[in-house]
Every structure is written in structure tokens, then in C-alpha cells.
Amino acid sequence: MMETVLSIHKLTKNFGKLCAVNNLDLEVKRGQVFGMLGPNGSGKTTTLGMLMGVVNPTSGSFSWFGEQPTNLTRKKIGAVLEHPIFYPYLSGQKNLELNALIKGANPNNIPKVLELVELASRKDDKYKTYSLGMKQRLAIASALVSDPIILILDEPTNGLDPMGIAEIREIIRKIATDGKTIILASHLLDEVQKVCTHFAVLRRGELMHCGPVDEVGKGEEIVEVQAYHDDLSILLKEFIGSASIKKENGIFQVMMKDNFHSQDLNRFLFDKGIVVTHLATKKKTLEKQFLEILADASSTALK
Amino acid sequence: MLHLLKIDLKKLTSYRTFWVICGLYFLTLGFTTASGMEILKWIASKGAEFGTSININRIPLYHFPDIWQNLIWISGLFKLILSVMVVISITNEYQYRTVRQNIIDGMSRWEFILSKILTNVLLSLMSVGMILLISIITGLIYTPEIEWTYFFTGMEFFLAYFLEVFAFLSYALMLGIFIQRSGLTIVLLMLSHMIEAIIKLNLFRESLNDSIGWMKQFFPLESITNLVPLPFARYAFQEIQDHVSLIAVGIAVVWTFLFNYFAYQKLKRSDI
Numbered sequence A: 001m002m003e004t005v006l007s008i009h010k011l012t013k014n015f016g017k018l019c020a021v022n023n024l025d026l027e028v029k030r031g032q033v034f035g036m037l038g039p040n041g042s043g044k045t046t047t048l049g050m051l052m053g054v055v056n057p058t059s060g061s062f063s064w065f066g067e068q069p070t071n072l073t074r075k076k077i078g079a080v081l082e083h084p085i086f087y088p089y090l091s092g093q094k095n096l097e098l099n100a101l102i103k104g105a106n107p108n109n110i111p112k113v114l115e116l117v118e119l120a121s122r123k124d125d126k127y128k129t130y131s132l133g134m135k136q137r138l139a140i141a142s143a144l145v146s147d148p149i150i151l152i153l154d155e156p157t158n159g160l161d162p163m164g165i166a167e168i169r170e171i172i173r174k175i176a177t178d179g180k181t182i183i184l185a186s187h188l189l190d191e192v193q194k195v196c197t198h199f200a201v202l203r204r205g206e207l208m209h210c211g212p213v214d215e216v217g218k219g220e221e222i223v224e225v226q227a228y229h230d231d232l233s234i235l236l237k238e239f240i241g242s243a244s245i246k247k248e249n250g251i252f253q254v255m256m257k258d259n260f261h262s263q264d265l266n267r268f269l270f271d272k273g274i275v276v277t278h279l280a281t282k283k284k285t286l287e288k289q290f291l292e293i294l295a296d297a298s299s300t301a302l303k
Numbered sequence B: 001m002l003h004l005l006k007i008d009l010k011k012l013t014s015y016r017t018f019w020v021i022c023g024l025y026f027l028t029l030g031f032t033t034a035s036g037m038e039i040l041k042w043i044a045s046k047g048a049e050f051g052t053s054i055n056i057n058r059i060p061l062y063h064f065p066d067i068w069q070n071l072i073w074i075s076g077l078f079k080l081i082l083s084v085m086v087v088i089s090i091t092n093e094y095q096y097r098t099v100r101q102n103i104i105d106g107m108s109r110w111e112f113i114l115s116k117i118l119t120n121v122l123l124s125l126m127s128v129g130m131i132l133l134i135s136i137i138t139g140l141i142y143t144p145e146i147e148w149t150y151f152f153t154g155m156e157f158f159l160a161y162f163l164e165v166f167a168f169l170s171y172a173l174m175l176g177i178f179i180q181r182s183g184l185t186i187v188l189l190m191l192s193h194m195i196e197a198i199i200k201l202n203l204f205r206e207s208l209n210d211s212i213g214w215m216k217q218f219f220p221l222e223s224i225t226n227l228v229p230l231p232f233a234r235y236a237f238q239e240i241q242d243h244v245s246l247i248a249v250g251i252a253v254v255w256t257f258l259f260n261y262f263a264y265q266k267l268k269r270s271d272i
Ligand SMILES: Nc1ncnc2c1ncn2[C@@H]1O[C@H](COP(=O)(O)OP(=O)(O)O)[C@@H](O)[C@H]1O
Pocket: A015, A018, A020, A038, A039, A040, A041, A042, A043, A044, A045, A046, A047, B271
């Protein structure tokens, strides 16, 4: 069993009448890249704000590393919530020195993290002269300066151009391969799918779904087949593993039943004397899964 | 503690506005207090030209022990400049939202407030140190015959002065934390004395000298002013209070505590 780094128990935050986070239960284990997925306003930032001590919870509790949270716990976590926050009149370097001073981190880490986010050449310029992409990268650097066990990133690619997005994701992947636990809040499905190992879906402050990313689409395999054979569609329907069949651009898409895979289909066709020219396994995308989860939730809510 | 002070000073020492305002404060404060005697001489020489002679040696402004209370009272007028710096320092933290990041990075809310309070202590001590130095130097220059028994008389005014500056900076800090916007806070800070005067006027309208007049000394800003009473009336042969009143100190200490306590409670309860 992997060690639990964060455990949230019935966490709730009301802003007046608005319930931003409702009875949230979650667990994050060491080494996970945990995605918090949800549309804007679903309570991701508010949740992270409570975890980092800047938003006072209405009720519920949470623990980091199995302990009651204090400000000392927060020193072991690197976090950027919503927007990069720095002193505009200080240089990037000075800002990081200040972060290190507050966190009690070794200032010798600063050149290393500046190198990682590729800001070393601009470190002595004032923060207010930075582009948005540079600000986001400095924020990641500041979160890493204490060499934290856990990294929390909230919409780290928000507002960036495709180049900037690609750079940030590359940095996150680099950090993840270092074995750090990462919590990533995002409203972007493909971001979570590309970088996360586990994910939770939030909607209007409620937890809709929680699980590993690679389990998404389990038993819901789609196999693409192409072959020079006139009766291919009839044969595919005969195959006991096929749940349904669609044709798109001359390629058949076979939705597989549970426990049937592409190799079973291939063997079946081969036995019938057909050699395929194209065979590919497609997992259902997280987007479909995500929309289904949200649709599921609203239809059950209606019932 | 020193660690927290170091954090707050690191924010300020690379901030140009900090140097501008502190420079302005310490320069005007130093210049005014150090040059009073020269100004008086200049006025006297002008007066002589017009046939009225003032014997400035009859006014022992800069003689021990008068000098302590005189210079300290004058210095107290300048604390408003310093309090503007305190307001800017705290409201910046809200405007840039850096208070949020400081907490996220691992400061507790108490540590955050304490770092600001410690800077206030430092600024107050620097004011005291500067005036102490200037009074000693100018006192040695201008006192005709120094009697060492007089030298230490009235030095308790420096304690009162420290409290006066620190109390007012605490008030500025609290105001900044409640209002969070620099312009509005500074305006309110400058109007504070007037607002308090209006309130007192309305409360005590019909009873200026009677039974409840003594309650005035409990008002926050008045309690700060009462620490160092105006000394100059003594040169017009009037009776003045030439010592620090313990009751005034007590009231000011309680207010100072409350200012910082309210500031902490406000920060503790708010989502930032
Ligand atoms: N300080 C606040 N005061 C009032 N409402 C807030 C505050 N912060 C967030 N909210 C509301 O709480 C809800 C959740 O917001 P947020 O946590 O920022 O969502 P997300 O990060 O998922 O986009 C939103 O409806 C938002 O308007």
C-alpha cells in the first residue's frame, strides 16, 4: 500500500449562500500525479486554498502526511494557486530568495530551479517586466525552490500560447519523473490526460468521480479495422466480441465487449482467411469519459 | 523573531518608495530638530535689524534638561510620514496578494503580522536613537553650563516617545489591514485626529469642563498625544506637565496592544 500524503475528510466551504466545496472526500498517495478536473467555478482553487491555509474551511478537515496541518507542513509543499504572485518591484532572483527565506530553504537551490524553468538569463530583471509565460515559469520555480515533496499547480497553463503550454507541460513531466507527488487542478481534459496518473472530477463543489487515468476506457476498447474484403461488415458483426460497429472514412470501428481485445479480432479474421491492412486499438478519450461522468451525474440528479 | 524581521526587511530594502519615504522622514526629522537653535538665532538677528531684540539665551530650548521634551515633542509631529510607509508596506501585500503567497509558502498568519510589528519596532527605535543622538550633540553645544545632575532629568520622555511612535505605527498597520487600499487608508490616517476631535466635540458638547471631561484621555489618538505634553508654554511663564504621566502610558499601552490584536484577529478570520 502506498503512503497517503493527503487525506481530505468532508471538507466544505460556503461563501455566503454559495457552496463552493461540498463535503469533499479525497486521498492522494505518494508519487501520484493527481489531476483535479472540473469546469471553471467548480471549486478547485477554493479546495486548494483551504489545503494551503489561505481559505478558512466552513467544516470538515484534512491532513497532510497524516498530521494536523500547520504552517510548518506548508513549508514542505510547493504551491501556486490560480495566478503567479510575486513582488513586482523585485527581480526574479530576489523574489525566489524571499520565497526561500520564508520556506527555510537553501538559497543554493535557486540557480538550479531557474535553470529548470529556463529563466536563468532573465533572473535579474524585475518581475513586472516578465511575460505571462515567464511569470508562470517563475511560479513553478518558486514552488520547487524548497525541493518539496509535493507540488500543487493550479491551472499552470492558463492564458499561455501553445508554445508556452508545451513548455510548462514538459517541465511538469520532468518534475513527475523525479518522483514528486503532484496535484494539478485544471479545466482542460487533455492536460489532465497527458500528465496525470490519477484524477478526480469536480462539479459545483461536489466530487463526481475519482480514479486512475489509465483505467478510463477499461472494457471500452475500440478497434479500427481495414481489409480488402467486401463482406467485412457482416463478418465483423458475426464476431462474438463486437458490441457495435461503425464505418468512418472507409475504416470500421468496432466497439469491443468486455475482455475482448484487438488480438482476438485479428485471430478471428485470420481464421476466416482475411488479412487486415490496418488494425489499431483506440482507448476511449478522457473527454468522452468526462462528459459521460458529468451527464451521468446530472441525469441521476434529475431522477 | 529576527528571521521574521529579516523577511519583512528583504521586501522593503529593494523597494524604492521605502527609501524615498524613510529618507524624507529621517532627513526632515533630523534637520528640523538639529537646526532649531540656528533658526532661532536667525530670527533674532532679523529682529535686531528691525529694532526688536530677543535674547535667545533667555529661552533655554536646547539646554539640558529642557531639550529632551522640546525635541521629542517636535519629533512627534513627523511620525505621520513614517506611518505612510507602514500603510504602503501592508496595503501592497494585499494589492499584490503577496500576503496570500506568504501564507501559502509557510508563514502562519501570526508570523506575518509579527514580521510587520517587528519592522514597526525597528522604525520606532531608529527614531528614538536618532533624536537621542541629536539631543545629546546639540545639548552639549548649546547648554552654557552643563550640570550633570540635570542631564538625566526627563530622559523618560524617550520611552514615551518610543511608545508614541510605535503606537501610531500600530494604528496605521491596523488601518491598512482593515481597509487594504493604500489611498483610502492614508486619507483616513490623516483625518483620524480630526475625526476623533469631532466625535469628542459631539460627545462632550455640553460638558466641556465637568464630570465626564476626564474621559477624553481614553480616546486612542489623544492617548498617543498625551504621552509627550506640549512643553513650550513654559517659556511664557505657564505651568506645564514636565514629566511622563503613568496613566497616559497605561492607556497608550492598552491601545497599542488592541491595535495589533485587532489587526491579527482581522487577518486570522479573513480568506485571503
Ligand atoms: N472569495 C470568494 N468569495 C465569494 N465567492 C467565491 C470566492 N472565491 C471563490 N468563490 C466562488 O466559489 C466558486 C468556486 O470557485 P473556484 O474555487 O475559484 O473554482 P475553480 O477554481 O474550480 O474555477 C465559484 O462560484 C466562485 O465564484
